[in-house]
Amino acid sequence: MTGNLFVDxxxxxxxxxxxxxxxxxxxxxxxxxVTQARAAERLAFDEPDFRxxxxxxxxxxxxxxxxxxxxxxxxxxRLGLDLVTRRFPAGAMRADAAEGKxxxxxxxxxxxxxALASDxxxxxxxxxxxxxxx
Amino acid sequence: xxFPDIIAFAVPAFLVLVIAELVLxxxxxxxxxxxxxxxxxxxxxxxxxxxxLLGGAxxxxxxxxxxxxxxxxxxxxxxxxxxLCFVLDDLRYYWWHxxxxxxxxxxxxxxxxxxxxxxxxTTALRQTWTGQILAAILFKxxxxxxxxxxxxxxxxxxxxxxxxxxxxxxLINRMGPFEWVFNTPSHHRVHHATNxxxxxxxxxxxxxxxxxxxxTFIEEDRAxxxxxxxxxxLGTFNPLVISFHEWLGILRDVxxxxxxxxxxGYTFGPPGWSPDGSRMTSAMIKERWRRMQGEDAxxxxxxxxxxxxxxx
Numbered sequence: 278m279t280g281n282l283f284v285d286x287x288x289x290x291x292x293x294x295x296x297x298x299x300x301x302x303x304x305x306x307x308x309x310x311v312t313q314a315r316a317a318e319r320l321a322f323d324e325p326d327f328r329x330x331x332x333x334x335x336x337x338x339x340x341x342x343x344x345x346x347x348x349x350x351x352x353x354x355r356l357g358l359d360l361v362t363r364r365f366p367a368g369a370m371r372a373d374a375a376e377g378k379x380x381x382x383x384x385x386x387x388x389x390x391x392a393l394a395s396d397x398x399x400x401x402x403x404x405x406x407x408x409x410x411x
Numbered sequence: 412x413x414f415p416d417i418i419a420f421a422v423p424a425f426l427v428l429v430i431a432e433l434v435l436x437x438x439x440x441x442x443x444x445x446x447x448x449x450x451x452x453x454x455x456x457x458x459x460x461x462x463x464l465l466g467g468a469x470x471x472x473x474x475x476x477x478x479x480x481x482x483x484x485x486x487x488x489x490x491x492x493x494x495l496c497f498v499l500d501d502l503r504y505y506w507w508h509x510x511x512x513x514x515x516x517x518x519x520x521x522x523x524x525x526x527x528x529x530x531x532x533t534t535a536l537r538q539t540w541t542g543q544i545l546a547a548i549l550f551k552x553x554x555x556x557x558x559x560x561x562x563x564x565x566x567x568x569x570x571x572x573x574x575x576x577x578x579x580x581x582l583i584n585r586m587g588p589f590e591w592v593f594n595t596p597s598h599h600r601v602h603h604a605t606n607x608x609x610x611x612x613x614x615x616x617x618x619x620x621x622x623x624x625x626x627t628f629i630e631e632d633r634a635x636x637x638x639x640x641x642x643x644x645l646g647t648f649n650p651l652v653i654s655f656h657e658w659l660g661i662l663r664d665v666x667x668x669x670x671x672x673x674x675x676g677y678t679f680g681p682p683g684w685s686p687d688g689s690r691m692t693s694a695m696i697k698e699r700w701r702r703m704q705g706e707d708a709x710x711x712x713x714x715x716x717x718x719x720x721x722x723x
Binding site for chain 2: 285289292293299300301303304306322323325326354358363383385388
């Protein structure tokens with residue numbers, strides 16, 4: 278490179294823009310949705326001892342929430358082409374119902390808020406204790 | 412002997428190779444790309460080059476200079492010394508890398524590199540913004556103190572890093588006898604995998620012989636495709652979260668610790684350690700997997716043994 282930090286940085290940023298642009302061009306976002314089957318497959322890998330008995334699937338395909346045999350919960354949400362799971366012991370998940378959506382805040386530094394649109398959002402929200410996610 | 416700044420020369424090659432991989436993956440469908448994931452990886456790589464300029468590089472230079480002043484012997488700058496230095500540096504890399512998976516303080520920096528669920532050449536550039544300085548001081552200074560010139564130590568370290576770029580791909584399958592000695596895409600796919608079978612394995616930089624020697628080698632199984640990422644995958648592409656989430660996790664745990672022992676465990680214990688065992692270390696995950704496979708599991712799941720990725 279040139280040895281000039283400013284110029285080198287600009288060149289690097291231009292190269293990054295080129296690579297990301299090509300990645301976007303060659304691999305456009307597929308718009309895959311989270312289905313119960315996809316979420317169950319991911320859960321079986323990430324949390325093999327979790328046994329889902331009830332599901333709440335986001336109407337917009339962004340996430341799925343499963344209740345386990347022991348009252349524990351598993352959240353499966355979409356990140357790009359992939360899925361991300363978080364498991365909560367019984368009574369340890371923070372969630373609220375607002376405007377027909379169940380809003381879940383996993384509470385760990387690597388997560389973000391997830392909203393599940395469903396007619397059953399309020400019903401599910403009542404299940405959760407406000408003690409905070411682990 | 413002059414030691415060129417090969418990383419600077421390599422940047423155009425990175426660009427060409429990433430574009431070549433993009434085209435080949437598109438044509439062959441062997442591998443995956445996601446623009447936002449690649450953007451995050453590349454921004455992390457860009458930041459990792461800038462981060463040492465905040466002062467850390469000067470500190471490392473000062474430590475190296477002092478160590479060289481008090482060196483045990485003077486090793487000449489000749490070809491065999493470069494080769495010897497490279498092999499010793501690769502051994503140094505193996506232990507640094509292994510500790511980076513086994514101790515949460517070091518994992519907090521290294522987790523960045525594993526935080527993508529994709530495995531392609533941009534993943535190679537997903538590097539940490541933190542931890543480089545301490546790693547250099549702790550693990551490279553002994554080579555300087557031994558008598559290798561700091562420029563030579565920096566050069567072989569750069570060669571090692573460059574070698575590791577091309578192995579981050581799903582395009583290349585198996586490589587025959589080359590795999591007996593050298594780290595390859597297949598070996599490194601295992602290292603990036605979260606499948607319980609593959610955890611805690613293949614820490615090598617260039618030479619896979621260290622894993623074979625120290626019992627951490629696992630071969631890629633054609634029947635079990637690696638699934639990449641970390642045990643508790645990130646829910647965002649935000650580079651700031653990628654960079655600092657584990658440090659924040661340590662801080663949060665330390666603040667709620669009830670004793671100094673817990674502080675030490677949360678900070679320097681294996682990733683996933685917790686005082687009550689409510690979280691899972693990689694050893695516990697492997698143990699669970701063996702149990703569920705119905706295998707005769709050896710009792711190596713003690714909370715302080717060979718843990719790798721956080722499973723809090």
